[in-house]
Amino acid sequence: MHSVPAEELIAFHAGATETLPRRTIVLAADDGFRDAVVALGRHADLRPYLFVPTAAAGGSATWMGGGAIASWDELVAVAARGAEIGSHTRTHASLPGLDLEPLVDELESSLREVRARIPRASAMLAYPHGRNDETVRRVANEVGYQIAFSTDPGRNGAGTDPYRLRRVELKDWDGPVAVAWKALTGESFPWALERWKLRLLAWRGQRP
Numbered sequence: 001m002h003s004v005p006a007e008e009l010i011a012f013h014a015g016a017t018e019t020l021p022r023r024t025i026v027l028a029a030d031d032g033f034r035d036a037v038v039a040l041g042r043h044a045d046l047r048p049y050l051f052v053p054t055a056a057a058g059g060s061a062t063w064m065g066g067g068a069i070a071s072w073d074e075l076v077a078v079a080a081r082g083a084e085i086g087s088h089t090r091t092h093a094s095l096p097g098l099d100l101e102p103l104v105d106e107l108e109s110s111l112r113e114v115r116a117r118i119p120r121a122s123a124m125l126a127y128p129h130g131r132n133d134e135t136v137r138r139v140a141n142e143v144g145y146q147i148a149f150s151t152d153p154g155r156n157g158a159g160t161d162p163y164r165l166r167r168v169e170l171k172d173w174d175g176p177v178a179v180a181w182k183a184l185t186g187e188s189f190p191w192a193l194e195r196w197k198l199r200l201l202a203w204r205g206q207r208p
Contacts, residue, residue, distance in 0.1 A: 003027060003046045006084040006122035010146045013162035028149065028167060030088055030126050031061055037070040037078055044081035051088035051126035051149075054113040063092045063128075072117050079118050086124040087111050087145070096133040103136065108143040122146065130167075137163040 002021040004012075009026065011017040029036045032052030040048040050070075056062075058071035070078075079085050087110040089095065095103060107125070114121050123146045127136065130151025140148050140163055147162045154166035 003048075005047055006049065006086070006124055006147075010122060010124070010162075012158075013147055013156075013160065013165075018158075026167075028126065030128075031064065031067075031092070032057065032069045032075070032088065033061065033064075034068040034070045034074065037074055037083075040083065041078040041081060044078060044083050047082050047084055049084045049086055049124070049126075050075065050078065051086045051124075052114075053088045053090060053092040053128070054110040055090040056092065061092070076118060079121070084124070085114060085118050085121050086126060087114050088126050089128055092128045094129060094131050095127060095136045096131050100135075100139075103139055104143060107140055107145070111144055124148065127151075132164070137161075 002024045004020060004024045004026060008017065008020065012020050026049055027040070027046050028049040028051065029040060030051045032050060037050060040046075040050065052069065052075060056069045057075065059069050061067045061069055075085055087107070089106040090110045090113070091106065093102070093106050095106065098106065111123060111125075115123075123144050125140055125145045125148040127148060127150055130149075132140075132148070132150055137148065145163070147165060149165045149167055151169065152164070152166045153168045156165050160166070
């Protein structure tokens with residue numbers, strides 16, 4: 001597997017680079033949770049992409065049970081070791097349906113805040129909950145983002161809309177087979193096998 005720096009991924013989807021190495025992957029984590037930032041910071045050689053709601057940095061995730069969000073000092077430190085820091089909006093708002101002014105603020109202000117803290121940061125976005133529509137994608141482009149990630153499963157290649165990049169979710173209960181499947185195919189693990197794994201965990205008294 002080859003982990004790709006953000007600038008190379010952006011260049012590929014802009015058409016400035018014709019190809020990427022075979023089995024190129026992006027390891028990404030949304031929300032900026034401190035435990036994820038610390039864990040992925042130990043593997044900064046994989047150039048993880050960490051997306052943070054900028055107004056919540058150093059605070060807590062009101063949208064996810066109050067989990068601790070990494071501080072800017074922690075994010076700057078992990079970026080210095082090779083991680084890529086991107087925007088997850090300012091407040092983790094659900095973007096579709098927002099009026100234009102708050103939509104622009106969520107996207108433009110968060111990009112500005114990331115760049116103020118980490119000047120080398122690439123202009124990339126992960127939509128909260130993956131939610132986006134034509135207006136959201138247009139505004140993301142207009143305020144200066146170069147790529148944006150949804151949560152739609154699948155692989156990305158030449159011709160993929162750079163503002164609708166796909167991802168596949170890793171889950172707590174994924175074992176080596178499921179992780180390998182997702183990394184190699186870019187697709188969700190087959191539901192029949194997923195259901196079997198969940199039933200096995202339930203039988204063992206383990207909650208996913």
